[in-house]
Amino acid sequence: MKTFLKIFAIAFLCFIIAIGVGVWVFSKFYKPPTDVVVSDRGKIENTEIVDSKKEQVVEEEKSELEKLIENSKRINVLLLGMEGARTDTIVFASFDPESKNVDLVSIPRDTYYARRGYNAPEEKKINAVYGDHGIKGTMSAVSNVLGGVPIHHYVKVTYSGVERIVNSLGGVKVNIPMNMDYDDPYAKPPLHIHLKKGVQVLDGKHAIQFLRFRKGNNGGGYPDGDLGRIKGQQQFMKAAIEKALGFRLPVVANTVFKYVKTDMDLSDIGILAKNALGMTKENLKAYSLPGRASSQNHLSYFIHDPNAVENLIKEIYSRQKL
Numbered sequence: 001m002k003t004f005l006k007i008f009a010i011a012f013l014c015f016i017i018a019i020g021v022g023v024w025v026f027s028k029f030y031k032p033p034t035d036v037v038v039s040d041r042g043k044i045e046n047t048e049i050v051d052s053k054k055e056q057v058v059e060e061e062k063s064e065l066e067k068l069i070e071n072s073k074r075i076n077v078l079l080l081g082m083e084g085a086r087t088d089t090i091v092f093a094s095f096d097p098e099s100k101n102v103d104l105v106s107i108p109r110d111t112y113y114a115r116r117g118y119n120a121p122e123e124k125k126i127n128a129v130y131g132d133h134g135i136k137g138t139m140s141a142v143s144n145v146l147g148g149v150p151i152h153h154y155v156k157v158t159y160s161g162v163e164r165i166v167n168s169l170g171g172v173k174v175n176i177p178m179n180m181d182y183d184d185p186y187a188k189p190p191l192h193i194h195l196k197k198g199v200q201v202l203d204g205k206h207a208i209q210f211l212r213f214r215k216g217n218n219g220g221g222y223p224d225g226d227l228g229r230i231k232g233q234q235q236f237m238k239a240a241i242e243k244a245l246g247f248r249l250p251v252v253a254n255t256v257f258k259y260v261k262t263d264m265d266l267s268d269i270g271i272l273a274k275n276a277l278g279m280t281k282e283n284l285k286a287y288s289l290p291g292r293a294s295s296q297n298h299l300s301y302f303i304h305d306p307n308a309v310e311n312l313i314k315e316i317y318s319r320q321k322l
Contacts (some may be wrong), residue, residue, distance in 0.1 A: 065310055068317040069149060073097055075272065078139050078154040079104075081162070085131035088159075092142060092151070097275030099321040104286045105146070105312070108302040111289065113141055121299045135263075145289070147310050153264050161259030163204030168255035171201040172240045177222070177232060180213045210236065241281040285319075287312060 062070070074096050081089030090107040109127035122128060129141045139151045157165075166172060180195040193209040195202075202210055210232070215221040222232070264272075290308030294301050 065147065065149075065314050065317070068314060072317055074317065075153070076149065076151045078135075078142055078151050080130070080135075080138070080154065080156045082130075082156055082158045086127045087130045087138060088127065090126065090138075090142060092146060092149075094316055095272070095276070096319065097272075099319065100276065100279040100283045101319050101321075102279070102284045103316045103319065104284070105316075106286070106288050107142055107145065108289060108291075110293075110300050110302045111145060111291075112294075112301040112303050113145065121297055125301065145304055145309070147306065147313055149313055153268065154262060155264075156261045157259055159208055163208055164259055165255050166202070166204035166207045166240070169240065169243050171203045172207055172236060172243060173199065173201045174210065174232070174236050174239060175199045176210065178220075179216075180209070181216050182213060183217060207236070237284075237286065238281060241284065287316075 074094050077093045077095070079089075079091040079093050080087045081091075086109070088109060090109060092105040092107060094103045094105075095101070096103075107126065109125065111126040112124055113126040113129065114124050115129070115132075118124070118128070118132065123132075126138075126141055126145065130138045133140075135154050135156070139154060143149060143151050176195050176197050176199075179197050180193050182191070182193040184191040191212065193213050195206060195209055195213075213221075289302070289304050290312055291302055291304035294303050
């Protein structure tokens, strides 16, 4: 039972600390393509006419990525941080039971994702899919954005759950690089961030503030933009993992069990527990979805780069044992 609790905690904490994985934000204008739509089944279609004979040949010849996926035993899990009916945080987590490697890819909530029949600007963001199509639709959307990589399971948690889980760790020690002050009374629930510069142990409430901080009330923020934000969040991630691997694991596991929802049953978790034995913080790597930010009609979008995404997934699936 102790082994089960230990690995259960490690597996799900990969999501909890992944809340802090940032997204790249650049102030470049981009007009999203109008000839790209998403079918009712969630797969991207375009208006290009494909020769049927040529298409048949392509289907018979598997790509390098398809071969890597086919020959891999990786378990892929969609990790969702919920804020009402929208997914405020979306992370693709891939675990290789042979190498013990865990790879996390943060999907920006503003990722442009067109769906047939959903034409409002805010409906073209991937974080709106959950409210209309639920967990299955969100899993399909993320799989499509990642080039068709399979997603086997999901894990959901709310910010209140994250807060309690961090508290079960006894807080997390981080170095806050600047005074962080931001207020958004219109957020649901209202968001108020007030942290002082310096090294300190953050409890659950203040950890959420640290992880969600993007910019200050005066418009300032990290001096090197989102690169600085990602560094700060990865600092939190490493500190949380190191503490989670310590003596508080049974307590953390019990808390995680209360505040997450997943489609994994006990047999799934048992297999994961067995395969994850020996995993350490060095096995964890975090990435951001390749692409660039854009704006249209005063609304921000993140346009992913399909070719760069494919290369990233191939890199993940080719990752060897440490």
